[in-house]
Amino acid sequence: MKKTIGKAQSSADGVQAVDERYSIRDLAKDFAVTTRALRFYEERGLLRPQRKGQSRIYSAADRVRLTLILRGKRLGFTLDESAELIAMYDPSGNNAGQLQALIDKIQEKQQRINAQKREIELMLSDLKEWEQRSLKALTELSRGTKQNQ
Amino acid sequence: MKKTIGKAQSSADGVQAVDERYSIRDLAKDFAVTTRALRFYEERGLLRPQRKGQSRIYSAADRVRLTLILRGKRLGFTLDESAELIAMYDPSGNNAGQLQALIDKIQEKQQRINAQKREIELMLSDLKEWEQRSLKALTELSRGTKQNQ
DNA sequence: AATAACGTTTACGTTAACGTAAACCAGGAG
DNA sequence: CTCCTGGTTTACGTTAACGTAAACGTTATT
Numbered sequence: 001m002k003k004t005i006g007k008a009q010s011s012a013d014g015v016q017a018v019d020e021r022y023s024i025r026d027l028a029k030d031f032a033v034t035t036r037a038l039r040f041y042e043e044r045g046l047l048r049p050q051r052k053g054q055s056r057i058y059s060a061a062d063r064v065r066l067t068l069i070l071r072g073k074r075l076g077f078t079l080d081e082s083a084e085l086i087a088m089y090d091p092s093g094n095n096a097g098q099l100q101a102l103i104d105k106i107q108e109k110q111q112r113i114n115a116q117k118r119e120i121e122l123m124l125s126d127l128k129e130w131e132q133r134s135l136k137a138l139t140e141l142s143r144g145t146k147q148n149q
Numbered sequence: 150m151k152k153t154i155g156k157a158q159s160s161a162d163g164v165q166a167v168d169e170r171y172s173i174r175d176l177a178k179d180f181a182v183t184t185r186a187l188r189f190y191e192e193r194g195l196l197r198p199q200r201k202g203q204s205r206i207y208s209a210a211d212r213v214r215l216t217l218i219l220r221g222k223r224l225g226f227t228l229d230e231s232a233e234l235i236a237m238y239d240p241s242g243n244n245a246g247q248l249q250a251l252i253d254k255i256q257e258k259q260q261r262i263n264a265q266k267r268e269i270e271l272m273l274s275d276l277k278e279w280e281q282r283s284l285k286a287l288t289e290l291s292r293g294t295k296q297n298q
Numbered sequence: 299a300a301t302a303a304c305g306t307t308t309a310c311g312t313t314a315a316c317g318t319a320a321a322c323c324a325g326g327a328g
Numbered sequence: 329c330t331c332c333t334g335g336t337t338t339a340c341g342t343t344a345a346c347g348t349a350a351a352c353g354t355t356a357t358t
Contacts, residue, residue, distance in 0.1 A: 024305075035305085036345095039307095040346060053305095071268065071272070074264075074268060075268060075269055078344070079344075079345070102276060109269060116262050117259075119220065120255060121259075127252050127255065134248060174334075174335090184334095188337095189315070203323075203335065203336055204324095204334090205335085
């Protein structure tokens with residue numbers, strides 16, 4: 001029932017070679033996105049699958065990237081922001097400065113979310129206060145009409 | 150130094166008539182939005198200023214609405230959502246069901262925000278873990294090169 | 299050979315929330 | 329009368345993140 005394409009690679013140059021290969025449909029199904037979206041992410045530089053002829057072939061690394069993209073979306077990042085984040089996550093130009101910058105960027109987002117949280121809490125307490133007042137007004141009104149019910 | 154237009158209204162029909170009148174520029178300046186935005190909000194039914202000839206005249210009530218619109222934006226609501234919220238806030242079709250629905254809607258948003266908060270906390274703890282590992286790798290590397298610095 | 303299933307590229311369409319002119323009116327200053 | 333300032337309407341432009349064809353190229357199966 002495994003949906004891998006071709007055969008697994010047992011590369012001679014070590015590390016773990018669990019490099020399964022997925023078609024664009026596989027990824028789309030597994031992550032519940034459209035193929036259009038996947039091609040779009042590639043067009044925007046967020047994914048770089050290999051090619052076998054014309055067709056795209058995605059690796060486990062691509063799945064990780066996609067995971068990050070989608071996580072970014074859930075957090076309200078734009079694709080460009082996610083691109084940045086991924087580039088920093090990537091152990092390519094791996095100096096610690098990048099990592100710290102990444103952390104900073106995410107903490108910024110955290111601030112915004114906390115601010116939102118506070119605002120929405122204020123809004124809710126406002127509303128519940130109103131609710132109390134409305135209820136009180138209603139009961140008084142029903143008393144005014146001499147137990148209408 | 151008051152930027153009111155014309156004279157204040159002392160309406161005979163009671164309540165508080167602190168109805169100051171503002172031009173579109175006044176509102177724009179006070180809330181740091183463009184006049185274009187204000188006209189746009191009106192076009193979308195979020196504001197309904199009076200007219201004096203062609204010109205729009207905004208009241209204190211309009212300022213409240215605008216406040217809600219902007220608060221909505223900060224919370225990530227679309228204009229349509231804000232429109233709903235404002236309609237519910239508005240003591241026009243004032244039955245308590247509306248109010249409860251409004252509270253529900255906002256609590257939904259609250260859930261989403263809390264979810265985001267959790268996700269971002271996860272991300273951060275992940276990143277900090279990585280950071281530790283990177284640092285450790287670096288120190289070991291420098292020990293390997295026999296205190297290179 | 300024909301059909302189906304899956305892939306590709308190219309390109310125009312869509313929604314949201316305004317930005318950015320263009321063209322025009324109204325009234326007060328000089 | 330002319331110019332400025334500030335307001336108005338109409339309407340096309342813009343960005344983001346894909347959706348939705350259209351037209352066409354592989355295999356594999358019937």
